[in-house]
Amino acid sequence: xxxxxxxxxxxxxxxxxxxxxxxxxxxxxxxxxxxxxxxxxxxxxxxxxxxxxxxxxxxxxxxxxxxxxxxxxxxxxxxxxxxxxxxxxxxxxxxxxxxxxxxxxxxxxxxxxxxxxxxxxxxxxxxxxxxxxxxxxxxxxxxxxxxxxxxxxxxxxxxxxxxxxxxxxxxxxxxxxxxxxxxxxxxxxxxxxxxxxxxxxxxxxxxxxxxxxxxxxxxxxxxxxxxxxxxxxxxxxxxxxxxxxxxxxxxxxxxxxxxxxxxxxxxxx
Amino acid sequence: xxxxxxxxxxxxxxxxxxxxxxxxxxxxxxxxxxxxxxxxxxxxxxxxxxxxxxxxxxxxxxxxxxxxxxxxxxxxxxxxxxxxxxxxxxxxxxxxxxxxxxxxxxxxxxxxxxxxxxxxxxxxxxxxxxxxxxxxxxxxxxxxxxxxxxxxxxxxxxxxxxxxxxxxxxxxxxxxxxxxxxxxxxxxxxxxxxxxxxxxxxxxxxxxxxxxxxxxxxxxxxxxxxxxxxxxxxxxxxxxxxxxxxxxxxxxxxxxxxxxxxxxxxxxxxxxxxxxxxxxxxxxxxxxxxxxxxxxxxxxxxxxxx
Numbered sequence: 001x002x003x004x005x006x007x008x009x010x011x012x013x014x015x016x017x018x019x020x021x022x023x024x025x026x027x028x029x030x031x032x033x034x035x036x037x038x039x040x041x042x043x044x045x046x047x048x049x050x051x052x053x054x055x056x057x058x059x060x061x062x063x064x065x066x067x068x069x070x071x072x073x074x075x076x077x078x079x080x081x082x083x084x085x086x087x088x089x090x091x092x093x094x095x096x097x098x099x100x101x102x103x104x105x106x107x108x109x110x111x112x113x114x115x116x117x118x119x120x121x122x123x124x125x126x127x128x129x130x131x132x133x134x135x136x137x138x139x140x141x142x143x144x145x146x147x148x149x150x151x152x153x154x155x156x157x158x159x160x161x162x163x164x165x166x167x168x169x170x171x172x173x174x175x176x177x178x179x180x181x182x183x184x185x186x187x188x189x190x191x192x193x194x195x196x197x198x199x200x201x202x203x204x205x206x207x208x209x210x211x212x213x214x215x216x217x218x219x220x221x222x223x224x225x226x227x228x229x230x231x232x233x234x235x236x237x238x239x240x241x242x243x244x245x246x247x248x249x250x251x252x253x254x255x256x257x258x259x260x261x262x263x264x265x266x267x268x269x
Numbered sequence: 270x271x272x273x274x275x276x277x278x279x280x281x282x283x284x285x286x287x288x289x290x291x292x293x294x295x296x297x298x299x300x301x302x303x304x305x306x307x308x309x310x311x312x313x314x315x316x317x318x319x320x321x322x323x324x325x326x327x328x329x330x331x332x333x334x335x336x337x338x339x340x341x342x343x344x345x346x347x348x349x350x351x352x353x354x355x356x357x358x359x360x361x362x363x364x365x366x367x368x369x370x371x372x373x374x375x376x377x378x379x380x381x382x383x384x385x386x387x388x389x390x391x392x393x394x395x396x397x398x399x400x401x402x403x404x405x406x407x408x409x410x411x412x413x414x415x416x417x418x419x420x421x422x423x424x425x426x427x428x429x430x431x432x433x434x435x436x437x438x439x440x441x442x443x444x445x446x447x448x449x450x451x452x453x454x455x456x457x458x459x460x461x462x463x464x465x466x467x468x469x470x471x472x473x474x475x476x477x478x479x480x481x482x483x484x485x486x487x488x489x490x491x492x493x494x495x496x497x498x499x500x501x502x503x504x505x506x507x508x509x510x511x512x513x514x515x516x517x518x519x520x521x522x523x524x525x526x527x528x529x530x531x532x533x534x535x536x537x538x539x540x541x542x543x544x545x546x547x548x549x550x551x552x553x554x555x556x557x558x559x560x561x562x563x564x565x566x567x568x569x570x571x572x573x574x575x
Contacts, residue, residue, distance in 0.1 A: 017390035110561030119313035201398035
């Protein structure tokens with residue numbers, strides 16, 4: 001039996017929780033009420049969807065949604081395929097140079113593409129890919145983090161299962177597909193959730209390599225839309241902000257446990 | 270953490286004669302990831318260092334200038350300003366958000382009513398895009414009309430341009446980032462707390478140790494590896510967090526809120542000086558590698574199971 005919590009402590013915990021939710025609650029308040037109530041709170045304030053309608057009509061948010069979804073799926077698919085193959089090589093093959101190769105992969109954990117913006121911009125521009133969705137995705141497709149996590153998982157898979165598959169005549173790729181991949185499912189889910197959240201929210205690199213509606217993800221679209229020069233109403237900007245974060249927020253509320261556990265699993269290496 | 274040794278390789282049925290075939294298989298599996306890593310991590314690192322020794326000629330082409338870019342950087346007041354800002358930003362955000370994170374984890378780990386809700390409330394800011402967070406907080410800090418000034422108005426204080434004044438801008442951004450990050454660090458403490466044996470706390474209770482005493486002498490020391498791990502990750506992270514500057518302050522007023530990565534972005538894409546941006550990036554690479562070396566080398570060896 002754990003000791004009972006002191007009532008004062010419980011009150012403090014709840015107060016902190018309310019303070020922590022307040023900024024978000026405020027954003028929702030302002031997004032669902034007329035501009036006149038953006039900063040004055042009254043229970044009689046009328047609810048409205050007008051802000052969302054106007055935000056949606058003033059900027060191509062539909063297109064931004066599509067771009068972000070394409071980007072997130074492209075990055076995730078690339079990361080899963082590439083890191084599965086690489087992690088398999090590191091986990092179950094002995095070959096010369098594997099130690100150095102793995103160290104070179106891990107280098108990306110300390111120096112992520114996020115800080116190499118100058119040279120990566122040069123490279124993307126040389127490839128003629130500026131202002132496209134693949135330009136945003138390319139530097140992130142090979143993920144040291146995913147390779148690391150999957151290698152760890154693959155190494156823990158019992159050798160007997162591999163032997164059994166081999167006796168049945170399975171080749172290396174069949175063994176990977178039939179034994180390793182299914183057993184590593186929890187790792188895939190954990191990495192997937194972290195990757196989706198990261199790339200849904202990513203901003204600086206997409207800002208640098210995109211400059212048109214056709215390729216801008218939601219975050220960049222929101223920044224362009226909300227820039228002070230545009231003189232858009234505060235309530236409408238908040239509505240756009242809510243639209244930007246809503247899909248991820250809803251997913252988080254629905255799969256709260258998986259999210260927290262994924263971030264935990266991914267963070268502790 | 271434990272690397273199994275001597276795993277029979279998958280591809281070799283007759284290990285000795287087929288060692289090369291094994292290696293070919295492995296490299297083929299590695300190839301796609303290796304190409305992309307080389308193109309977007311290894312090559313850019315080398316190119317960054319190389320470009321920091323050149324300047325672009327107006328006629329096109331480049332000119333080797335030795336350490337001139339570095340000399341210019343050491344005389345650049347904005348560079349020093351951004352670097353010191355990074356220091357204060359880390360000092361302002363990391364200890365406070367970690368202390369809050371520990372407190373949150375202790376509460377959520379407890380048998381408290383509504384702990385699911387508490388965990389949800391604390392963790393939610395973590396899943397939000399920084400750019401959305403910046404938009405929301407921008408409104409709190411807006412002069413006169415914003416929430417903070419309205420609260421000041423209630424007690425008769427005049428409005429204040431929070432983000433427009435060099436003396437308050439950094440503090441405002443620090444508060445926002447603490448709010449964004451604390452819940453993320455909480456889960457590491459939570460994971461560590463769940464590993465601790467409940468017997469320890471029980472034993473302490475049987476011995477009549479108070480709650481504060483138990484925390485200070487038992488729980489906190491056992492959490493030390495987590496604390497160091499989170500601390501170093503948090504510092505590394507503080508060098509990458511610049512999204513909010515783009516819409517909140519653009520590094521201003523008079524560079525009071527600029528950070529190194531933001532300054533790199535400005536130099537490269539607003540002032541179009543790629544050579545100088547490369548020089549600044551070298552500094553950031555040195556900082557990040559140093560932190561990583563501390564993390565992988567020194568800490569990993571020292572903290573475990575002391």
